[in-house]
Amino acid sequence: MTQALSDAALDQILRTARTFNKFQDKPVSDETLKSLYELAKWGPTSMNCQAMRIVFVRSPEAKAKLKQALMPGNVEKTMGAPVTAIVASDSQFYDHLPTQFPALPQARDMFAGNAALAAETALRNSSLQAAYLMIAGRALGLDSGAMSGFNPQVVNELFFPDGRFKANMLINFGYGDASGNWPRGPRLGFEDVVRID
Amino acid sequence: MTQALSDAALDQILRTARTFNKFQDKPVSDETLKSLYELAKWGPTSMNCQAMRIVFVRSPEAKAKLKQALMPGNVEKTMGAPVTAIVASDSQFYDHLPTQFPALPQARDMFAGNAALAAETALRNSSLQAAYLMIAGRALGLDSGAMSGFNPQVVNELFFPDGRFKANMLINFGYGDASGNWPRGPRLGFEDVVRID
Numbered sequence: 097m098t099q100a101l102s103d104a105a106l107d108q109i110l111r112t113a114r115t116f117n118k119f120q121d122k123p124v125s126d127e128t129l130k131s132l133y134e135l136a137k138w139g140p141t142s143m144n145c146q147a148m149r150i151v152f153v154r155s156p157e158a159k160a161k162l163k164q165a166l167m168p169g170n171v172e173k174t175m176g177a178p179v180t181a182i183v184a185s186d187s188q189f190y191d192h193l194p195t196q197f198p199a200l201p202q203a204r205d206m207f208a209g210n211a212a213l214a215a216e217t218a219l220r221n222s223s224l225q226a227a228y229l230m231i232a233g234r235a236l237g238l239d240s241g242a243m244s245g246f247n248p249q250v251v252n253e254l255f256f257p258d259g260r261f262k263a264n265m266l267i268n269f270g271y272g273d274a275s276g277n278w279p280r281g282p283r284l285g286f287e288d289v290v291r292i293d
Numbered sequence: 294m295t296q297a298l299s300d301a302a303l304d305q306i307l308r309t310a311r312t313f314n315k316f317q318d319k320p321v322s323d324e325t326l327k328s329l330y331e332l333a334k335w336g337p338t339s340m341n342c343q344a345m346r347i348v349f350v351r352s353p354e355a356k357a358k359l360k361q362a363l364m365p366g367n368v369e370k371t372m373g374a375p376v377t378a379i380v381a382s383d384s385q386f387y388d389h390l391p392t393q394f395p396a397l398p399q400a401r402d403m404f405a406g407n408a409a410l411a412a413e414t415a416l417r418n419s420s421l422q423a424a425y426l427m428i429a430g431r432a433l434g435l436d437s438g439a440m441s442g443f444n445p446q447v448v449n450e451l452f453f454p455d456g457r458f459k460a461n462m463l464i465n466f467g468y469g470d471a472s473g474n475w476p477r478g479p480r481l482g483f484e485d486v487v488r489i490d
Binding site: 097098099100101102105106108109110111112113115126129130133134135136137138139140142143144146148149150151152153154155157158161192195196197199216217219220221223224225226227228230231232234235236237239242243244255264265271278281282283284286289290291292293 | 294295296297298299302303305306307308309310312323326327330331332333334335336337339340341343345346347348349350351352354355358389392393394396413414416417418420421422423424425427428429431432433434436439440441452461462468475478479480481483486487488489490
């Protein structure tokens with residue numbers, strides 16, 4: 097039977113991990129971004145659809161472009177982060193199913209002919225993968241702070257002009273400076289969230 | 294600077310972790326389910342909204358009820374799992390924002406007055422939390438297998454008759470028997486998924 101990870105590891109990935117609003121002045125290399133994806137990619141998705149796409153916004157030019165889409169409260173922390181991931185979903189993720197999920201040959205057509213199902217599946221699975229990305233980052237020693245406070249239409253126009261990819265959320269990545277942390281939010285209790293039938 | 298977890302820990306949570314279709318004949322206790330939630334709850338959500346709700350389906354009666362909603366290919370593995378989580382979202386998650394995100398007093402009304410935004414936020418964040426739940430399980434030594442192959446309307450009618458909670462996905466939990474594993478699916482490459490701007 098598999099053992100639980102150490103307390104220190106549980107703390108690092110979830111139990112005492114925090115959302116960071118401020119980062120040290122230390123860049124995040126291409127190699128680190130590659131390690132991050134290469135770990136996160138193993139998380140499971142529905143029919144192995146892997147709907148997530150990522151633009152890592154790192155250059156000053158790309159950061160300035162992204163700034164136009166941010167809600168005011170997210171500008172300073174995002175401009176100060178070494179890199180910001182635009183986590184998007186591929187609205188045509190199903191075109192990869194013949195190679196990614198060959199066990200079900202009709203899988204592509206289930207989604208290609210049903211736009212509402214495809215959009216819901218893309219959002220669900222790119223969100224699962226966004227969580228894997230944050231946890232993978234923490235597991236590798238990389239801090240993060242995710243945001244929904246931006247205008248997705250503006251991000252889509254500026255970063256995905258052909259219309260295929262749709263922004264889901266933004267995640268700042270870097271090496272955290274805890275002096276920018278907010279007080280930790282409470283969590284709902286087991287009895288508020290869970291029922292055992 | 295935070296160090297990366299050990300190779301063994303990275304393997305356990307993502308790198309060599311697998312989706313299980315078969316489980317050992319070993320029950321999952323209330324205490325284990327509580328530990329699972331108490332670890333997963335720390336993952337970040339938008340405005341700390343914590344939209345996820347869970348029904349752990351464990352009794353024979355509840356399993357028989359769930360069976361009616363399953364696609365044929367998911368019946369055997371789900372009936373054979375010690376416990377199946379119905380991961381749902383609370384369509385009125387925003388009613389908890391005054392206590393969970395007091396920093397923004399107008400947060401509740403942003404969602405209460407915008408059904409489309411509330412539905413998308415509930416799906417996004419309950420999906421993030423479903424990923425935390427699976428990773429937390431793996432970190433605690435609990436195996437899982439998630440599914441979208443079920444009829445959510447039937448689950449909603451049978452398990453959430455008042456209409457407030459909406460089924461998002463199902464996750465079998467238990468102690469895995471690798472003899473039921475499928476061959477591991479491929480993953481899209483870094484260059485297929487990621488752009489650095």
